[in-house]
Every structure is written in structure tokens, then in C-alpha cells.
Amino acid sequence: MLAGVTGWPVAHSRSPRLHGHWIARHRLDAAYVPLPVRPEHFAEAMHGLRLAGFRGCNVTIPHKEAAFALADALTPRARRAGAVNTLIFREEGIEGDCTDGYGFLQSLGGHDPAFGPAVVLGAGGAARAIAAALLDAGCPRLTLVNRSRARAEALAEALGGPVEVAEHPGLETTALLVNATSLGMTGQPPLELDLSHLPAHAVVADIVYVPLETALLRAARGRGLRGVDGLGMLLHQARPGFRAWFGPDPVVDDALREAVAADIPPR
Template sequence: MISGRAMLAGVAGWPVAHSRSPRLHGTWIARHGLDAAYVPLAIPPGRFEECVRALALCGFRGMNVTLPHKEAAFALCDTLTPRARRAGAVNTLVFSGDSIAGDCTDGAGFLASLGEYDPRRGPAVLLGAGGAARAIAAALLDAGCPRVTLVNRSRARAEALAEALGGNIAVADAPPLEEAALLVNTTSLGMAGQPPLALDLSALPADAVVADIVYVPRETALLRAAAARGLRAVGGLGMLLHQAAPGFAAWFGVTPVVDEALEQAVAADIPLR
């Protein structure tokens, strides 16, 4: 039950019905016994700014932002964290009076999902060149990854991203798997309703890590192929959980914990395959 003083936040997207964020934040709210609510907000692309400013005026503490609004969120922020500026997109908004602050927690969430993996261990290969790829590539480079190689259907898009990020980042037409310590799928391939990602992993070193940011299903064909080779496979659910924690702390004043019980609660209605 919530009162008239309940703290409010939500997730904005179009569509947004598929989002697991309400279940995720709702689990944390219940765990900490907060007088709070986190709701899905279906906002059409052309109405994003006016809706966000109205919600801030109505007392919302902030919101998460998902497709297709991350670049629009970046544009309307009064202040941005350094990592949001580097990513060129925002997934977390914090309201304070008339001010809107923006952050991008995707890259940090991805690194946290890798557990004890050290990005300095070796080169990374990223499939895709969209917003998720930019956030993850920036986080890897900033954490000391010696080189990130982007592989994308549109080479021009990958080259533009590489130029924007700078540093030890390259573009290739085919994944240089033989040298990769980390392979990351940042595309929608393998997601429920999308074609599978068909990639021969035989050239990967025996100690390579394979990560897929897709979390529906929890076990993509890429992850199954990695496991069949004896490689460590990391699904996308961990990134979803870890990227959510900073926003929850900013809105509700409690730093939440990502643990197995939370993962089970969020994954309850996500198919394994």
C-alpha cells in the first residue's frame, strides 16, 4: 500500500509493456518496505519532453528511459554525468525542483554483470554499433581494455562510433575472435522474435568470455554455443539488474543489492530459451 506521500518513479518507453523494470524496482521497494511506486510510462516519441517535464512537476523523483527515448532524454537534461556525455545517451533521469539530471548506467551495469572479469585482461570484440555498444565500449575503454573492435552491418556507423569515442578502438568487417578476451553481442539478434545470431566461436581462445545483452530469452543461441565450447557465458539479465541500482538509490534514498533472489524474481516470467 502507498500513501499520498509516496515516492514516485517509472520507466518511459514506446512501447513499454515488455519492460521488466517495474518488477525489478517493485521487488526492491517491497524488500525495503518503502512508501513508493515505480510504474511503466508509455510515452509517444513526439511527446517525450512535455511528458517528462509534466511528471517532474507532478512530484516524480525521476525515471528510467528506454527505447526510443535515450537520445531525447540526453537533449533535455540540464546536467549530465561524464559517462552520460561519453555515451551520448541517457537511461536514468533524476528530478530536483525544475532541474533534470541525466546519467547513463548501461556501461557500468554491463561491467558489474561480468563479476570479477578484468577488462584489462585483453581485447574485446563488440557486435553492433548502437547506443548499447557505445555505452559498453566506453565503459570497457575507460576501465583499461587495451582495444575494442566494433563489427557492424553498417561499417560507416561503426566508424562514426569509433571516431566519437576515440582511443584504442577499431572497426572490422568480421570479428577477430582469435585475439578476443571478451565477445559481446549488443544487437537484437537472438532476442525473442528476432533471428538468431549465427557465429562460429571455434576461433575464440579457451579462456574467452562471451556476453549477450539480450535477456529474453535468458539463454540465447550464442550463449549456448559458448557453453558448449566450455567458455564462460554471461546473459543480459545481470546488466539489467545492475544498471537499475544507481537510479533506485537516487530516487528512493536506499542503495539496493543485486542478488540471486532478485534475479529469480525478475526472471520468473522470462523464458529460458
């Protein structure tokens, strides 16, 4: 059984380590490999992998929109997100799924999106998948904040439902704050945001996982708030693909987290 992760470049991906851990745990006769593919060769490469016997692959930058266009069938959540991060090769064709929103919700642990309003920073692909998942899980009101207001407004219109766009987040009633941008990632500018107005029950989530504790999460925990790092989203989003390709339903636990995070700087 073969699967992999495709991107350009793709050497940085932690997916081979993640899936390799599960393959070893379940003692499968399988392999999960990195598949660097140039954008102009993406479609022919995916069809070739399917014909070569691959079960499917994860898709990372810059191929997610191309994977959406390529798929013969889309899951409802992929159609809602407008992007694909998981391809499943079947006899009848290629199915596209988007598991980012699922992975994010699972990473929240006991937090129920229906508990209160959410603020999502960003309007890119990750923000769209997360926002859609929150709305579908019952979030009563969602506010999008993005450097380009026009892009946030376009996303709000595409999502529908109780979504508004703001220049600055009003945090006084926020139950969940999500950084769905790359700000705060190693090598990127920091995310500068005053958390003093967040309620004591608020949860702060950051999809960045390099470093594991961003300045945003450090500030949240300094206020006694619960912080959720981006590694959980990465781990959980991998489960549906692994199950579809290899059969077992894998578990996200401390052993997996330690294996994948072994060389990630803590701060």
C-alpha cells in the first residue's frame, strides 16, 4: 500500500513522519513518501500515481486549488472549503476531501463552537476551512479580520450564515479566537494583538506550530486562558486520509505528538 504527500517544495512536510508512525504502530505493509511535483505537472502526476497503484496523497502548497479542480468527486466539506488537501484514488476516479476544518475542530478538545462567538484572523484557505467548520458546528456568530478587507468580505459572502467582517477584532464577547495566518511563525513577523479584553473563558487557537508556543499563545496563557497550538490540527487532519488509504482508524496521542514534534522549537 502506497500513499504520500505532494507539494512544491515538499521536503519540509512532517506528514511522512506522522503517517510513518501510524504505519509502524499498525504493522502495515505500507509506505508514505514525499512527492515533489512541479505545478505544471500536477494533474498528470496524480493520474500517474493512481495508475501506478497509489491509494492517494495529501496535498500541500501550492497544489490545493489544483487538486480541487482535478477531483472527479468532492466531499461536501471540500466543496464548502473550496480546496482539497486529501486525494483518494479509487477505481472509478479521484475523490477530493478537505480535512483541515475537521482537524481544527478535533484539536479544540472539549471546546464547543456553539458556546459563543468566534473571531478568525485571516481569509486564506486555512481560514476558510476553519470558518466553515465552525459555522457548520453551530458557531452563533463569526467575525473575519483580514489585512485585505475585500478578501474577507468575499469569504464572508461565500460562507453565508452569521458572518461579519471587521477591521479590528472586538474581543469582549469572544469565546474563541483563531489565528489562521502565518504571523508568529518562525521567520514571519509577530502577531501583535491585545488580549486584555478577552473573557476569562475564552480559548485562543493558533494554527502555527513552528514554534509550538507562539507569542500569541504565550500571551493567552499569561492571562490564564486556554491556548491551543497548531500541531493538534496537523495531527488530526491526517486521520481521515490514513483511514481511507490504509484501513485502520489511527489514534492521535502523546506518543504521536512527541514523534512529530521532536525537532520543533518550543518557542
